[in-house]
Amino acid sequence: MFALGVALVPIGLVETWTDTPWTLERWWHLAPLAVLCALMAVRRGRPLTALGVGVLVFVAEGFFGGSLASLLVFIELVHAAGRYGRGRIADRLAHVIVAVIAAVGVLTLVATRDLRVAIMAALTVFAVLGTSYWWGESAKQQADLVEAERARAEDLARMAALREEQARRGEREAMAGEIHDALSGNLAAITIHAEAGLANPEVAPQALQVVRTTSKQAMGELRSMLAVLRPDGGPAMPPSNLEDAVDAARGRGLEIDDRYEPALLGDLPPQVAHAAYRVVQESLTNVERHCPGGQAELVVKRDGDLTITVDSPCGVGPRSDGGYGLTSMSERVTSLGGVFEAGPHDGGWRVHAVIPLDSGEVVA
Known part of the structure; x- marks a missing residue:
């Protein structure tokens, strides 16, 4: 210029x-x-x-x-x-x-x-x-x-990345819960019966039979989870038949006084049925850990909500899994809008869960 x-x-x-x-x-x-x-x-x-x-x-x-x-x-x-x-x-x-x-x-x-x-x-x-x-x-x-x-575009990109990371974290936590619930109980039962067989040769054949049955059950559940993870695995849920969890625990030597009508559980929403299955499975596994050869009382009621109560005469000792089982059960129930409680009761231990039946559309 x-x-x-x-x-x-x-x-x-x-x-x-x-x-x-x-x-x-x-x-x-x-x-x-x-x-x-x-x-x-x-x-x-x-x-x-x-x-x-x-x-x-x-x-x-x-x-x-x-x-x-x-x-x-x-x-x-x-x-x-x-x-x-x-x-x-x-x-x-x-x-x-x-x-x-x-x-x-x-x-x-x-x-x-x-x-x-x-x-x-x-x-x-x-x-x-x-x-x-x-x-x-x-x-x-x-x-x-x-x-x-x-x-604004940067904020949207950050929010999308955050949602993606939260989704990944949720998937990891859900899978960790599934793996824990599916395998920890079976592995604990295998350990208990293997130790019993080693300590007492007279019960070794029966203990080995339980180990074999439990191992096959664990492999079946693991295959079910891996099938869901495959791209063509579909949205199928892992096993969720509550009677299977009860029968498996009985097969491992646990005495169970069950009070429920199986017919009332046949048409449960998939997420509710699966959460109930895991709560019962983990609760009975905990009884086996802390009260080997003991007893458990299972009460399931359906009246608007699904109410599950598991009582054991034994208290809970030191947790070998860091308390993850209780945390996993609580997260499953509360994610469906339910209430979960676990703690000492009448000298023993009680697990109590209430799951709303209208939460079937909520993904656990």
Whole structure:
């Protein structure tokens, strides 16, 4: 821009306003032009400061006629103030420009008594200040809109990634619960009967038979879970027949006093039936761990909710699984909107679960 000013001076495109009290040699107009061009370097970082200093330089040069090059640079400074200006001063700049345009029109009318001249003066100032400012302000609003859309897209991407991570975590926790419930009870039973067979050769054949049956059952449940994990495995649920859990525990030597009608459990929603199966399976497994050869009482009621109660005369000793079984049962029941309780009761141990029957659409 300074080079343009140097080119315009020899042509004589200075003294834009000829009706001024003073005049200068045309080459003197390069000094204010140089200052205005220097302000261009900071118009993005400090647009309001650049405009403020630019106004002083431009008005001062105007008393000596001004120059076309300085006018072009000043227009760019006004545009930069609209484009990059921020804060309360920038927000009020539009009002200042409107006030300047009105003041120029009024002062011109007072000085010339000619309405047409006053209107032309106001329109000229509007062309210099108004259009350049609103052009910059429009560009700023467009840039802000683009930035807002970019930030929104980033937020949506972060939320999607978070939901995906939560889904993965939920799947991992669900699979960990399935593996624990399916295998830990069977492995515990295998350990108990293997130790009994080693300690007493007379019961070794019976213990080995239990180990064999329990191992086959564990393998069957593991295959069922692996089938669900395969891409073509479908949404099938692992085994959830409550009677199977009771029969398996009986086969391992646990005496069970069961009080329920199997016919009442035949049409349970899949998620409810599966949760009930795991609660009964894990509860009976805990009885086997802490009360080998003992007894358990199982009561299942259906009246609007499915209520499961497992009582054992033995208390609970140190947990070999870190208490994960109780945590898994609690998570299964509460995820379906139910209530789970486990703790000492009448000198023994009680597990009590209430599962709403209308929670069948909820995925455990």
